[in-house]
Amino acid sequence: MTILFVGVIACCSGKSEDGVPLIFAAASLSDVLTESADIYERDTGKRVDFSFGGSITLANQVANLGAPADGVLFAGGEPGQLIIKAGLMLGGNAQRVITNSVVVIGGRDFPVIRSLADLALSNERIAVADPQLAPAGTYAMLALEAAGLAETISDQLIFTGDVRAALAAVESGNTKYGIVYMTDALTSNRVEILFEIQDLSVDYFITGITEAHNSRAAQTFLNYVLIESATREVFKSAGFEVRRAGTGPGDPGG
Amino acid sequence: MNSDISIVALSLQIALVATAVALPLGMFFAWLLVRKQFRGKFILDVLVSLPLALPPVVIGYTLLWLVGTNGWIGRLSESISGSTLAFTWIAASLAAAIVSLPLVVRSFAAALAGVDPRLEIAARGLGAGSVRTFLTVTLPLAYRGVIAGVLLGFVRALSEFGATIVVAGNIPGRTQTVPTAIFTRISAGDTDAAWRLALASVVLGVIALAIHNWLLKRTSATGANGSARANR
Numbered sequence: 359m360t361i362l363f364v365g366v367i368a369c370c371s372g373k374s375e376d377g378v379p380l381i382f383a384a385a386s387l388s389d390v391l392t393e394s395a396d397i398y399e400r401d402t403g404k405r406v407d408f409s410f411g412g413s414i415t416l417a418n419q420v421a422n423l424g425a426p427a428d429g430v431l432f433a434g435g436e437p438g439q440l441i442i443k444a445g446l447m448l449g450g451n452a453q454r455v456i457t458n459s460v461v462v463i464g465g466r467d468f469p470v471i472r473s474l475a476d477l478a479l480s481n482e483r484i485a486v487a488d489p490q491l492a493p494a495g496t497y498a499m500l501a502l503e504a505a506g507l508a509e510t511i512s513d514q515l516i517f518t519g520d521v522r523a524a525l526a527a528v529e530s531g532n533t534k535y536g537i538v539y540m541t542d543a544l545t546s547n548r549v550e551i552l553f554e555i556q557d558l559s560v561d562y563f564i565t566g567i568t569e570a571h572n573s574r575a576a577q578t579f580l581n582y583v584l585i586e587s588a589t590r591e592v593f594k595s596a597g598f599e600v601r602r603a604g605t606g607p608g609d610p611g612g
Numbered sequence: 613m614n615s616d617i618s619i620v621a622l623s624l625q626i627a628l629v630a631t632a633v634a635l636p637l638g639m640f641f642a643w644l645l646v647r648k649q650f651r652g653k654f655i656l657d658v659l660v661s662l663p664l665a666l667p668p669v670v671i672g673y674t675l676l677w678l679v680g681t682n683g684w685i686g687r688l689s690e691s692i693s694g695s696t697l698a699f700t701w702i703a704a705s706l707a708a709a710i711v712s713l714p715l716v717v718r719s720f721a722a723a724l725a726g727v728d729p730r731l732e733i734a735a736r737g738l739g740a741g742s743v744r745t746f747l748t749v750t751l752p753l754a755y756r757g758v759i760a761g762v763l764l765g766f767v768r769a770l771s772e773f774g775a776t777i778v779v780a781g782n783i784p785g786r787t788q789t790v791p792t793a794i795f796t797r798i799s800a801g802d803t804d805a806a807w808r809l810a811l812a813s814v815v816l817g818v819i820a821l822a823i824h825n826w827l828l829k830r831t832s833a834t835g836a837n838g839s840a841r842a843n844r
Contacts, residue, residue: 408784424681426700520799526799571694
């Protein structure tokens with residue numbers, strides 16, 4: 359039995375070295391990254407695998423639980439800190455190249471509101487990503503705290519595993535309102551953007567992972583996505599703010 | 613999106629390997645519990661039943677520590693192949709094997725308890741070794757328990773969610789099984805896609821149960837339980 363077990367490990371866990379990089383990425387990037395990967399594959403013939411989810415969930419998996427990510431794109435600073443603290447950041451981090459903003463959305467039959475205070479007064483359910491699992495939730499809570507509403511509004515909050523699940527809750531009508539990224543709201547014609555949270559921009563932390571099996575391949579893909587005009591355009595049309603890629607992940611500063 | 617066929621195929625692969633591991637182990641434990649007396653037997657009984665009483669996420673988390681960077685299985689794997697077993701399909705199979713083990717044990721133990729031990733003693737008395745006795749006398753008389761154990765264990769392995777998602781993650785193409793894929797699709801609001809896979813689950817369950825019934829019907833009356841008349 360032990361021999362069989364060891365044999366299975368030996369033959370089958372090597373599968374991760376077939377050269378296809380595994381990229382862990384924020385749920386908010388699922389559409390644009392999948393499309394970018396299609397472009398990348400048409401151009402270079404190389405495939406990329408993804409795992410999308412709440413950035414904190416994923417960062418924790420990579421940093422503390424040994425998940426075999428080769429590269430990451432996470433929303434906000436906290437997941438990035440987890441990666442850096444674990445000593446897993448390969449080379450540089452593409453800072454402030456991709457940025458998002460946070461909006462409040464309404465689904466079906468909602469009374470129109472114009473501010474967070476209105477949101478609290480409405481007494482309706484609000485879908486938000488769980489702040490412990492996804493930065494979209496963390497930032498939503500920050501905005502509510504800054505407005506002094508976190509206490510009063512807490513009973514109305516419905517936490518979901520990631521920001522796309524929050525979007526889905528509003529789309530389905532299970533909650534009337536939601537706090538998601540601008541780009542998530544734009545993917546759906548079943549929700550309406552009510553207003554944007556001011557002075558809140560979320561930068562994506564983008565880097566390869568050290569000691570990963572396919573980190574070179576991951577970095578190649580990440581550089582491609584941030585530099586090629588075709589993929590940059592995909593991000594821009596989705597509503598992300600895209601700046602010049604001064605430093606790509608892994609570049610020593612070029 | 614990860615295609616439905618590939619998700620089902622991976623789930624089947626994981627469940628088959630899990631059952632292949634749980635079956636011999638389960639039969640052995642059942643045999644120990646039914647036929648043998650030894651100190652600490654109560655502990656074995658508890659351990660083998662524990663996965664039934666624990667939340668699957670607890671099983672997954674415990675397994676994660678064993679097969680990750682801090683556990684001995686993880687370190688063994690790292691020395692062989694350079695990476696731990698965490699977040700691989702093998703980890704998913706191990707999790708599935710653990711949750712199906714109690715079902716295999718119970719099914720086989722129940723069948724074993726119905727086999728007259730005097731038949732085994734007689735075989736031994738006639739010169740058969742313990743393995744030969746088990747294979748030629750015990751097993752044919754307890755085959756119903758094997759069939760039930762295999763099927764129950766298999767469908768349980770196929771539907772494992774909590775342990776899988778903790779120890780193997782939910783990585784499309786690598787560790788995303790039917791249950792975890794359905795969860796992702798529900799979360800993303802992909803209702804059509806979620807229902808398609810839910811339907812696939814139903815079909816798989818029906819097929820498993822049909823095979824179970826067919827295998828049981830294939831009894832020859834003469835192969836029946838040695839200590840009681842076979843009756844329909």
